[in-house]
Amino acid sequence: MPKYCANLTWLFAELPFMQRFGAAKDAGFDGVEVQFPYDVNAQDIVNQLARYDLKMVSINCPPPNYTGGEPGWAAVPALQSRFQRDFMRAARYAKTLGAQHLHIMAGVADGPEAEAAYIENLAWAAAQVPKQSLLIEPINQGDMPGYFMRDYDLAAKVIAAVGAPNLRLLFDAYHAAKITGDVLATWKRMCPITAHVQVAQTPDRSEPDASDINYPAFFDQLSADGYHGWVCGEYQPRGETAAGCQWLA
Template sequence: MKFAANLSLLFTEYPLPERFAAARKAGFDAVEVQFPYSLPLDDIAAALARYRLQLVLINIPAGNWAQGERGLACLPEREAEFAAGLEQALHWARALGVGKLNCLAGVPPEEADTDQVQATLEANLQLAARHCHDNGIQLMIEAINTEDIPGFWLHSSHQVLELIERLKLPSTALQYDVYHMQIMEGNLISTLKQNADKIGHIQIADVPGRHEPGSGEINYPNLFKALEQMGYSGHISLEYNPQTTTEAGLGWLKHWTIQDRTP
């Protein structure tokens, strides 16, 4: 199986520019960054080349994160901002060789009309899917639990899969976050098996706490065995908050990978 380090949550002992080196030293050859846009694009390109890393996924800009925004796709009257963020993400993806862009639906205002919210989401997803398809990039749509982010518009795998099918979105797949879906719906292995051909990316963390696999209630050995049996060939991203340091918490990974650990 192929594992990737999410540099937004892992190796936070170091500033973001130094996390690329830390990931390679720990044995990773693939990484993802939620929102890399705070760094110069050329600096990221240089770090990826220097440490022989593949950047597998980034997110489309999600609004003002510091003020609680968690995506623009479902927000009425923010369509122009979403389109601009999409174009920025596509530019970065083309420049850095990123094959997947993740779209966060967001949390609509409480007073927003639900029909308008849904129509806005669908129009923005159609725009994103079309542009990603034209650029040879796969669009990911992620469902997120409403315990951590109350009001998040897409919060089940069924919602995402229904949208992809009904809207006939090209080059689009479900980004299956095991942590979020354990909280919202459980039944992880069955869902993965039933939708193996519709899942484009997997992220992992344990429940509760969003810590390392093995720290909570999810039976990760069984889940990984199921993914192997399914023939899942995409990356599995470590998107969790280490209980101590990142390096101290990577012991669980040794059984599942034989990646080269040479810096």
């Protein structure tokens, strides 16, 4: 059976950041993820995780210096040295938090040079931290125009080319619906290389209820396929977050 976690960048945003951990636990989550926690003292987060018996499931990379600018640069040929420098800083932060996964963002890029740089950077990163799970995620072009990692076939190709056991796929059902229009079929293809799952409803990226995406069927399929990883709610609540957590049942 999957385990369920809350993305605290999106969920419980009506609360101060440090109060979101307890709210997530009260709502029934056993883990959390934070997209860019780098402005917060890592030990303060560790203390909240211990206080509420929560697992830090995933954080994004880069930043320490992310300020809403470029969405990563792992696939940007001119920024390879910057990628390596920022990756190591992010990896140290992830280790302090005990983060299971580190999601490496590709950035805005295109073409064979970008693909070659991306594969080279990912192979380098996987070799630096062989015990750290690394993720890549296809993101739809409507939400992030120009983002390099935009296609599931490309993701499978890159993961195969890198050939590192600690590099796998982040499968976001919301993005899968936007990119392919068929979440279940895409999941069946990508299940063997997937290490983490995120969920939100389309078209408004709200609670993963039974609407456009048939989430009861999707959750049943995860269990049927033997997926034992985390399923993370990464969505924009329609109202107060706790009131919309019935989907956990």
